[in-house]
Amino acid sequence: MDASVFAKMLSDPGMLDLKKMGYKYGQGDLQEFLTLLKRDFYQELPLHDFDGKPMVYLESVARVSLSAARVLLTPQQSSRLYGTKAMEEEIVSTFRIEQIDTSRESVRRILSGQAPKDKEEHRIYGMKQGLEFIADRSHTITEENLFRLYQMTIGDFLPEEDRLLPEHWYRHDSVYIVGSKLEHTGLPWQKLPTYMAELVAFAAEKTAQNDLIKAAILHFALAYLHPYFDGNGRMARLLHLWYLVQQGYSSALFVPMSRFVEESRSRYYKAYTQVEQNQQISGVLDVTPFLVYFAESVYHRLGEDQPQPRTLQAFEEALQQGKVTEKERALWQFVLTAYGSEEFSTKRLEKDFGDAAYATIRSFVLKFERLGLLTSVHYGNRVKYRIQDGK
Numbered sequence: 001m002d003a004s005v006f007a008k009m010l011s012d013p014g015m016l017d018l019k020k021m022g023y024k025y026g027q028g029d030l031q032e033f034l035t036l037l038k039r040d041f042y043q044e045l046p047l048h049d050f051d052g053k054p055m056v057y058l059e060s061v062a063r064v065s066l067s068a069a070r071v072l073l074t075p076q077q078s079s080r081l082y083g084t085k086a087m088e089e090e091i092v093s094t095f096r097i098e099q100i101d102t103s104r105e106s107v108r109r110i111l112s113g114q115a116p117k118d119k120e121e122h123r124i125y126g127m128k129q130g131l132e133f134i135a136d137r138s139h140t141i142t143e144e145n146l147f148r149l150y151q152m153t154i155g156d157f158l159p160e161e162d163r164l165l166p167e168h169w170y171r172h173d174s175v176y177i178v179g180s181k182l183e184h185t186g187l188p189w190q191k192l193p194t195y196m197a198e199l200v201a202f203a204a205e206k207t208a209q210n211d212l213i214k215a216a217i218l219h220f221a222l223a224y225l226h227p228y229f230d231g232n233g234r235m236a237r238l239l240h241l242w243y244l245v246q247q248g249y250s251s252a253l254f255v256p257m258s259r260f261v262e263e264s265r266s267r268y269y270k271a272y273t274q275v276e277q278n279q280q281i282s283g284v285l286d287v288t289p290f291l292v293y294f295a296e297s298v299y300h301r302l303g304e305d306q307p308q309p310r311t312l313q314a315f316e317e318a319l320q321q322g323k324v325t326e327k328e329r330a331l332w333q334f335v336l337t338a339y340g341s342e343e344f345s346t347k348r349l350e351k352d353f354g355d356a357a358y359a360t361i362r363s364f365v366l367k368f369e370r371l372g373l374l375t376s377v378h379y380g381n382r383v384k385y386r387i388q389d390g391k
Contacts, residue, residue, distance in 0.1 A: 001032040009033050016061075016274065016289045018281040034282050042286065046202050047221050048195070049285040050187055056284050057217070062291035064212045064299045084111060085340040089256035090241075091127045094234050097262050119157070126153045127234075134242040135253055141203045141242060143169060143196060149238060154231035162229040170196060170227040177226070184276065186226030195225055203243055215243045216294040220287050223272065237261065254340075255302050264297040311373060311388050318371050327356060331364050332373070335387065343377060343384040 009029070014020045022030045042056035049055060088107050095102040106121050116122040130153030139145055147169040155164060165172050170192040177184040187195055199221055207214060219240040226232045237258055244252040261268050271293035279285045315332060318324050324332070334353050335344070344352075350361045365385050368374040374385045 001029065001036060005029060006033060006036060016278070016292060018278045022281065030281075038282075038284065042284065043208075045217065045287075046205070046207075047198060047217070049279070050191075053284065055217075055221070056286050057213075057291060058286065058288045062213055062288050062295065064210060064295045084338045085342060086254045086256055087111060087128065087131055089259045090131060091124055093256065093258035093262040094127070094237055095123075097237075097258065097265055097268070098233055123157045126157055129153065130238055131241075131253075134238060134245055137245060141200060141239070141246060143200050146196075146200065146235075146239075149242075150228060150231065150235055153238065154228070154234060158230055164228070169193075171229050173229075175226050175229055183273070184224075184226070186232075187224075192225065192227050196227055199225070203239075203246075211244065211247045211249065212295075212299055213291055215240045215247075216291050217287060218243050219294070220272070220275070220290045224275075224285075254336075256340075257298060257302075260298040260301050264293075267293055267297055314371065315373055318373075323371065327360060328364050328367070331356065331361070332368065335374075339386070341386060341389070343386045345382070345384050 005025075009015065009021065009025060010033075012021065012024075014024070018030065018034075021033070025033070037058070038056075041058055041060070043059050044054040044056050047055045088104070088111060091107050092102060092104055100123070102120060102124065107124055110116060110121055110124045110128055116125045130149050133139055133149055133152065150164075164170070171186075171189050173189055175186040175189075177186075199218065202221075203218055209217065219236045222239050223232050223236040228235065241252055241257060271290040274289040275285065275287055278289070315324070319329065331349070331353060335349070338344075338352060346358070346361050346365055349365070350356065350358050353361070356364075365374055365376075369376055369385070373388055375388045377384050377386065
């Protein structure tokens with residue numbers, strides 16, 4: 001193949017849609033292009049497609065910005081394992097992605113420590129348990145812990161026909177994902193123990209992939225295998241977060257990862273479909289379309305809900321100068337984890353924090369506004385506050 005044609009195809013914005021590439025450049029050039037990709041560019045993974053051939057990806061195409069990693073590695077100002085606001089968004093969004101009815105009011109009830117009162121709230125409680133489970137770094141990614149996570153978040157709340165059999169970690173029958181047509185067939189159930197052991201081993205191994213890319217590969221692979229009758233998408237997203245936590249990205253628990261997926265849901269599902277459609281043309285399972293989706297639609301948006309470094313630095317300087325009391329420090333940490341970039345009123349902060357008089361709350365917001373850490377927004381006679389974005 002002429003080098004200039006190959007370079008043109010490699011830089012084509014539609015390069016990850018092989019069907020369109022075939023129309024644009026012709027089948028002959030497309031096959032030569034694929035031959036060169038397989039020989040010189042694809043990176044093989046220790047994971048396999050249903051025929052036992054290695055999954056691959058294009059390292060030069062699937063890249064994430066350093067800013068995304070920086071957000072996830074930035075230590076939080078909160079002593080909590082999981083940000084309350086992030087947990088709320090994660091639960092609401094992960095259910096909405098799969099079109100499971102969930103009210104934000106019910107999520108807030110459960111996160112405030114109230115007992116579940118119906119089926120919906122029991123399901124929310126299960127997800128809360130699961131998020132707390134993966135937030136604890138002592139819970140490493142093993143097949144047994146994966147099973148425990150599945151049962152507490154999903155399995156215990158399924159109808160009898162969708163539950164796993166006793167002594168089974170994975171489904172015991174075939175599963176099909178059907179939309180307007182057959183979208184995907186899960187791995188034959190007899191192969192699941194072997195493939196899932198391979199997936200967990202990959203999670204534990206030190207490999208060459210960037211951590212954020214590897215987390216997305218794990219996400220794709222679990223959904224591709226479809227080891228459960230129901231809840232595979234939720235488990236894939238949990239595994240994604242879990243891997244990042246295990247690698248020390250503690251701030252993954254303070255960003256609304258699934259909200260960004262929900263807001264780009266059509267692209268999320270299209271990326272899955274694109275991988276399998278391309279496989280029918282190329283003969284290899286190239287997960288690059290899914291990785292590019294995650295880089296562009298999720299990772300590159302991670303800083304949106306986070307306080308800017310200048311704001312966090314300003315707080316540290318005020319603390320070191322003795323301008324912040326212990327109660328104010330506790331209130332600041334609570335605001336960071338409970339509200340993120342969301343606006344809040346003094347009345348709401350008083351109610352949610354639960355351990356400070358209104359006068360203390362009022363003094364706190366006014367003082368932190370003067371320090372440039374909070375900003376006020378006026379709605380007629382009402383005033384709300386939010387963390388200063390530092391811009």
